Amino acid sequence: MTEQPVGPYGPLIAMPELTPDALRAAVAKIAPSRIPALIQHLFEATTNAQATSSLAPLRAFVHSWAVFVAIERHPERAARLRELERIVDEGQQDPTEAIAEIRAIRETAETEAGL
Template identity: 75%
Template structure:
C-alpha cells in the first residue's frame, strides 16, 4: 500500500485555510458540511476546557485536528483512500500494519500541508 496524497491534475477542492476557528469552519462547511455540527461542539468543548484549565492547549488540539481534517478532505482521492484504509483496519481481517503505516503517512503529509510540522 502506498500513500495517495495527490489528486492529479484536479488538485485540491479548496485552498488550505488559515488556522483559525472561523477559517476552518468555513472550509469544513464547503468540503464536509455534515461535519460542521461536530466542529462546533468540539470548539465549544475546547473553549470551555481552555477556560477551566487556563491553558490554550485544548484550543491548539482543536486547531490541529481540524486543520489535518481539512488538509485531508480537500483532496478527494486522499480522503477516500484514508476511509478505505480505516475500514480495512476496523474489520480486523488481514494484516493491518501496512494500512496503519499508510494512515500515518497520510496524516503526516496533511500536518505538513497544514503547516503544523
C-alpha cells in the same frame, strides 16, 4: 487561505488559515455534515481552555480540524483514508501496511497545514 492551485486535479479548496472561523468555513465547503461536530469540539475546547487556563485545548482543536481539512480537500486521499480505516476496523487483514499508510497520509496533511 494560502495560495495553492485549485482545480480539477488539485485540492477542492486552498488550505485555510489555522483559525476556528477559517476552519469552519472550509469544513462548510468540503464536508458540511461535519459542522455540528466541529462546533461541539470548539465549544468543548473553549470550555476546557477556560477551566484549565490553558490554550492547549484550543491548539488541539485547530490541529485536529486543520488535518481534517487538509485530508478532505483532496477527495481521492480522503477516500483512501476511509478505505484504510475500514481495513483496520474490520480486523480481517494484517493492519500493519494500512496503519503505516494512514500515518503517512496524516503526516502529509500536517505538513500541508503547516503544523
